Amino acid sequence: MRTQTIDSDITVIGGGLAGVCAAISAARLGKTVALIGNRPVLGGNSSSEVRVWVVGATAHGIQRFARESGVIGELYVENQYRNPEGNPIIWDEVVMDAVRAEPNIRLFLNTDVREVDAGDVDGERVVRSVRGWTMGSELWTEFRSPYFLDCTGDGLIGHLAGAEYRLGREARDEFGESWAPEVADEEFLGSTILFYTKDLGRPVKFVAPDSAKDITQTPIPTSRILRSGDSGAHYWWIEWGGMLDIVHDNERIRDELRSVIFGIWDYIKNSGRFEAETLDLEWVGALPGKREYRRFLGDHVLTQNDILDQTEFDDAVAFGGWSIDLHPVEGMYATEAGAHQRYSDGIYGIPFRSYYSRNVANLLMAGRDISASHVAFGSSRVMATCGAGGEAAGTGAALALDLGVRPRELAATHAAELRQLLLRQDASVFGVRNEDPDDLALRARVEASSVARSIDPAEFAPGGDDRVLPLTRDVGLLVPVDPRLEAIQLLMRVPADAELEFSLWTTGRPQNAVPIDERLRTRVAVAGSPDPQWVRVPFEWNPQQPESVVVVAEAHEGVELLYRAAQVPGVLTLVHAPQADGDANVEVDESEALIAWPAIPMRGRTVRARLEPATEAFDAAKAVGGYQRYYGGPQLWASAPIAADRPQELRLEWDEPVELRQLRVVFDDDQDVELNTLHHHRTPDEVFPELVRDYVLEVRRGGGWIEVARVVDNRRRQRVHDLDPVETDAARIRVLATNGVGQARVVALRAY
Ligand SMILES: Cc1cc2nc3c(=O)[nH]c(=O)nc-3n(C[C@H](O)[C@H](O)[C@H](O)COP(=O)(O)OP(=O)(O)OC[C@H]3O[C@@H](n4cnc5c(N)ncnc54)[C@H](O)[C@@H]3O)c2cc1C
Structure with a gap:
């Protein structure tokens, strides 16, 4: 039989999104990577x-400021541009192109890893x-390589290497x-096969x-929502096998799932209960x-x-935000909802210590096999x-190699360095301020x-017109307090004398x-007028650090708020009317803050409000030494409106x-x-209008x-420009045009 040996710095087994993101991030840090997947794509x-369809911390829009950055963020944004129809075949190629763009990656498709050579070396267990x-x-x-990443989902590599693991659900x-x-x-979330349908426009x-x-002999027609036009991931609930061994019984599970799909389609086509005469079955999954x-x-x-306490980890290297999403073990045959979902109040951190094996010293993992309880896995x-975790694990392996330490030591003594490196790569970390000692921008004056x-x-x-939001419900306005607040003014229509709360x-x-903790409350007497008027609400709020607060205007019959169809960064309008993502097969808790105060209804629109004093939340300094994503404020520089003849610029000035x-x-x-790879919710823009389109860098x-x-024609979030070394006392970016919005916005400017 033909054989070959491949030596790399890092071997990543599993070509899912965890493996892809791990491989790309390590390769970008200069490591040679073998990426092995047992499928042809x-x-x-996904x-x-x-x-x-790929979802993440945004949770179908229920979370806020939660979309991932880094490698997975790039894939999302590129897919949005190339694949507005949400075609899964195009998505395959978006992922493939990203891997092929990395010269340090050697890709081995159709390659099934079946054997692992592991043993004790110098007192520690390692994969050889x-x-x-x-x-x-x-x-x-x-x-062969010094480090291995098990991104296989099922975790075969770690199992063969003797890594400790769990199957099923922990006791309470x-x-x-x-x-x-x-x-x-030993109960699991079950497996699923999806199917696609197509309207041929003639009877089929x-x-x-x-x-x-x-399926009329099963609970499916009565306990699940069936719609003739649904396709693909809408049928996530065709789930079975949770009470079996997901891997050992894989063949049996496949047969059951396919038999139910054909049964569902027979029911939709031939029961006479659906308008499906012209619909054809286009594709049924085989895998x-x-x-789990x-x-x-x-x-x-x-x-x-x-997850629910949003524990602060010193070694948080990725984040989640999807609900804890648990399914009944009977899957599609359960009479209860197909999923029960519970949310944290915002995104939560995942520590690096969940991404490496506790007993195999050179084995890391990313994806659904990370170190999480069954309940936490329901979200992660x-x-x-x-993908975010893959980037963290790949970056962690690369840094461990550079420093000559094991992942455990990296977590214990180099976590800050790892987080800085992740932030520099624009990976999915939050609450990390840029303190990169190599970033020369931190020593510059920023103007x-x-x-x-x-x-x-x-x-x-x-630009645009005022529109009207009736105050029939409490309305919350998330605003940055930077550095302090004396009052907020709201443009309102108050037709008759009223005392507003x-x-x-x-x-x-x-x-x-x-809104989590109420801190201030006041009543304001307003004289009635048919015309809109600025209502001043005196709220003295002096946080130690800049932070965002929610100002709630309580419901008042006949009163209206005015808003514009424009999104101001870091500002959200929350209407107190519970709303989830509309999936009737899911059960949510309407009292949870995220569901009770949805951002979805008013996303892309901003209530007319003014802060006293004027905000410093968009200062130039936010783009240097900042957090690079929303964290108690928008964390970016935004300019005054750009004019064609007057580009906006951000400048670094050094004394020496x-x-x-x-x-x-x-x-x-x-x-x-x-964003969602297959467009669960279609966003109107193929390129984010906030992104700078044309710019010049100068020294x-x-x-x-x-x-x-x-x-x-830039359409990316992060751009890295390698320069011929140049001595200079100032550098600047001149923003000539954006992809749509009227201001220049820069989240980070770094100099090395
Ligand atoms: C039906 C269904 C609905 C879901 N709903 C959603 C959703 O809406 N959105 C969402 O984001 N997530 C959803 N999830 C969860 C999500 O798909 C998984 O948790 C996720 O795919 C895990 O990513 P991963 O990279 O760890 O593993 P996988 O995506 O499973 O990828 C692992 C890869 O490794 C390969 N591999 C395995 N063993 C070997 C080996 N020995 N050698 C070489 N290669 C190997 C596999 O073939 C596979 O290609 C859903 C899952 C299912 C099944």
Whole structure:
């Protein structure tokens, strides 16, 4: 038999989104990577072979400011541009192109890793190599490297290496998880096969195959919502096998799922209850999409309480925000809802200690097999979160190699360094301030041509008309308090004399955007008028750090707020009327803050409000040494409106000349907007209008400016510009045009 040996710095097994993001991030840090997948395409469950749509912390728009950045963020944004129809085949190629763009990655598709050579070396257990069989090529390959990442979903590599893991659900008292069963068991979330349909515009018949199940003999028609036009991931609830062994019984599970799909389609086509005459069955998956199997044990097990309490970890290297989403073990045959979902009040951190094995020293993991309890896995398993974790694990492995330490030591003594490196890569971390000692921008004075000072959409983004939001419900306005607040003015129509009631709430955590703790309350007497008037609400609020608060205007019959169809960064309007994502097969708790105060109804629109004193939330300094994503404020520089003849600029000035080799820029791609690879919710823009489109980078020499880079038609969030080394006392970015919005916005400007 043909054999070969591949030596790399890092071997990543599993070509799902966790593996892809791990491989790309390590490769970008200069490491050679072997990326091995046993399927002909990348993407795992998101690929065209399974067709699960990628969701993450945005949770179908229920969370706020939660979309992932880094590698998974780039994939989302690129897919949005290339694939407005949400075609899973195009998504495959978006992922493939991103991997092929990295010269440090060697990709091995159709290669199934089946053997692991692991043993004790110098008192620690390590993986020495893994062996994979490439189908169709009749080739055995041995992969050797100092580090291995198990991103296989099922966790076969760690299992063969002797890594400790869990199967099934922990007992309630093990981690004090109220949603865990009283007694531990081996029940899982089941597997699913999806199907696509197509309207041919002429009558099409369907003769059910012999294997089709008569679903009228099951609870499906009465306990699940069936709609003739639904396709793909809308049918996530065709789930089964949770009481079996998901891997060992995989074949049986596949047969059951396919028989039910043909049964559902027979019911839709031939029962006479649906308008489906012209619909055809276009595609039925052949591979069961697996939700759950092994979960490895790391030095930390992420739990329900970590998610709901939003535990602050010093080594948080990724985040989640999807609900804890648990399904009944009977899956599609359950009579209760197909999923029960519970939310944290905002995004939560996942520690690096959940991404490496506690007993195999050179084994890391990312994806659905990380160190999390069954309940916490209910949230961390979604694919953008897996991708963010992949980036963290890949970056962690690269840094461990550079520093010559094991992941455990990295977590214990180099966590801050790892987080800084992740932030520099624009990965999905929050609450981390740029303190990169190599970033020369931190030693510069930061100046801007102008700065936006108002959150009033009419001033921030002039244009458009006032529209009316009746105050029939309490309305909350999330606003930045930077540095302090004396009063907020709201443009309102108050037709008759009224005493209006307002309250001010803090959000519990800086990453949150919901009213959690009431701090101030006041009543304001307003003289009635048919015309809109600015109502001044005196609220003295002096936080130690800038923070965002929610000002609530209480419902008042006949009174209206005015708003504009423009989104001011870091400002949200929350209507107190419970709303989830509209999936009738899901049960949510309407009293939870995120559901009770949805951002969805007013997203993209901003209530007319003014802060006293004027806000400093959009200062130039936010783009240097900042957090790079929403954290108690928008965390970006926004200019006054750009005019065609007057570009806006952000400038770094050094007292002593510096030698510059690289400029890194991060632009705003509105992380409050949910993206979904297959467009669960279609966003109107193929390119985020907030992104800077055309810009020039310049350095100053001898008192004059020299252009070092010019970009037109940018549609990316992060741009890295390597320069011929140049000595200079100033550098600047001149923003010539954006993809739509009227101001220049820069999230980060770094200099190396
Ligand atoms: C039906 C269904 C609905 C879901 N709903 C959503 C949703 O709406 N949105 C969402 O984001 N998530 C959803 N999830 C969860 C999500 O799909 C998984 O948790 C996620 O895919 C895990 O990512 P991963 O990279 O760890 O694993 P996977 O996506 O499973 O990828 C692992 C890859 O490794 C390969 N592999 C396995 N073993 C080997 C081996 N020995 N050698 C080489 N390669 C190997 C596999 O073939 C696969 O390609 C759903 C899951 C299912 C099944």
